Amino acid sequence: MTRDTIRVTVWTPLEGFDRLLDMFATHFNNRFQFYGRKLVLSHHPLGWFGDTASDVTRAVEMDETDKSFAGVTPPGQSRFYKEVARRHLILTMVSWVTNVVHTEKELAKWHPYTWQYTMAGDRYLSNIGEWICKRIAGKRAKYARSPLNSQKRRFAVHLQKTPFAGESAGTGSLRAALSRCGATPKRTSVNDSGGGFAGSFTEAQADTEITRMRRAKVNSVICICPWYEESMLTNAANRAGYVPEWITTAHHPPWSGVPASFPSPNGDRRFGLLPNPMHVPLQREPGFQALRDAGGRATGADMTVWAGTGHDAHTALRMYRQMLLLASGIQMAGPKLNPQTFGAGLQRTRFPNPPDPRRPGKVGFIDGDHSMINDAAQVYWDRKTRGHYVDESGGTTCFLERGKRYKLGRWGKARGAFFTRPPCFNGSV
Incomplete structure (x- = not known):
């Protein structure tokens, strides 16, 4: 990190996504307060998470090769988080193939370095x-x-x-x-x-x-x-x-x-x-609107990088949410950005969560936790x-x-029934 840049390592899951993620970064640079700095992404292919050698390699990529402040990653293993925390780097994650990802106990163990958008498992x-x-x-x-x-x-x-x-x-x-x-x-x-x-x-x-x-x-x-x-x-x-x-x-x-x-x-x-x-139609997704915003400000930005297929769209939206978490922490940390101010900024912030017909979910780091969706x-x-x-x-x-x-503590009596006659409500708001 320098006076002008905040470098972020991203492991790109699909070929051709580098440009898309750079457009997300442009959106956050334009819309968030980073106190004179800009997000700059360093791209690496996703490859495989799950063995000691690759875990250490990724941490080295972040720290020694990219000299990053943070990384955007799918869920990994504890030895990866331990190595990243040892190097005093920030990680943001989101669920990929299951909604049951890391527990609050696990995330708290690596405070203030590891955060996830998805609700704690x-x-x-x-x-x-x-x-x-x-x-x-x-x-x-x-x-x-x-x-x-x-x-x-x-x-x-x-x-x-x-x-x-x-x-x-x-x-x-x-x-x-x-x-x-x-x-x-x-x-x-x-x-x-x-x-x-x-x-x-x-x-x-x-x-x-x-x-x-x-x-x-x-x-x-x-x-x-x-x-x-x-x-x-x-x-x-x-x-x-x-x-x-x-x-x-x-x-x-x-x-x-x-x-x-x-x-x-x-x-x-x-x-x-x-x-x-x-899930809502692509044009109403906040991530898609962020791309449109970046395309209007970045010369030659190509919106066709996101074709609208289910696979590409869901992958892109997951990465947008991870970057949203990261951008929120950087903004709330204030001008003296480091892992401690990043974590403190997230946990003291009370997000407004205004009514939204898209039902994106209430967010915030309640009672000092480390997952964003509540x-x-x-x-x-x-x-x-x-x-x-x-x-x-x-x-x-x-x-x-x-x-x-x-949210927890508010599940009352059932309203409505599953498996009603189609077409069902699929988020077309």
Whole structure:
């Protein structure tokens, strides 16, 4: 960092995104108060997170090669955060394939260096537990198929432990919340990937787990796992002719190929809570509007860098939110920018959160925490409603109560029902 620049390392997930991220930086430079400095990005290909050598290499890239103040990254492993904190650098993260990312305990351990846009994993699971207790526990599993839908809900919990989904998340906060209403899971299973990612859960394992759930007379499955592992379980349930409800914690990426991973009938029974902002048409997304703002100010800026496909749009929006968190901390730190003033600035700020029909979620670092989103919306998957992007042809995420959001302690009685007749409300505001 110099008197004029704040260098930021970004690991770019898609080819051609360098220009797009530079446009985000232009937007924040124009609209935020950085006290005479400008964000300058150093780009690196995303590659692979997950082994000691790459973790150390990335920290060295930030510190010694780029001489950065901060980095924008997908979730990684504790040894990466430890090395970054040792070098006194800032990291901002957002969830990618699951909503269950690092816990507040993990983030606090690296204070003031590590921050995430997505709700902390333990708080998200506490929300799910309270929502279940207040709205669906003790009632019939009506979204399962007969004969399971005539019985009161009997829950199973399946957890995939990966270094990208919170190393200490476990099921503790969820089980504690469920115990308050007597909704103790009848079956709990853990797939410890041991540092792996996709491919760490086999078809045979999925078949075995479905058999065990069935023996336990489970009719409502809480899957704390990325979408690809949830897909393997729902496909195994299809093979077994077993059709419970699926309470999902995964993102529902809209891009081509993902909906086909969830064939009927089990693929049509997924619902749950989404802590990230509601999906809205591309032109109404704050990230897209930031690009338009930058394009109006930067000579020759090319808006075609973001084609509007589901894959590109969701990836771009995640990175915009990470950069928004970073820009907020830099502005609130004041002219004497360092990791300590960055953290103190975020945690003392009370964000205004004005009413917004796009339902982006209330943000702020409540009670000195390290994650930005504080509430969630109820969602379900509908195969017959078209989404917002050109490759979103196999269905879309639908929002109950038109995307109304609730925070922990505010989940009251249920309003509305999942899986209503299409077209559902998909965020077209």
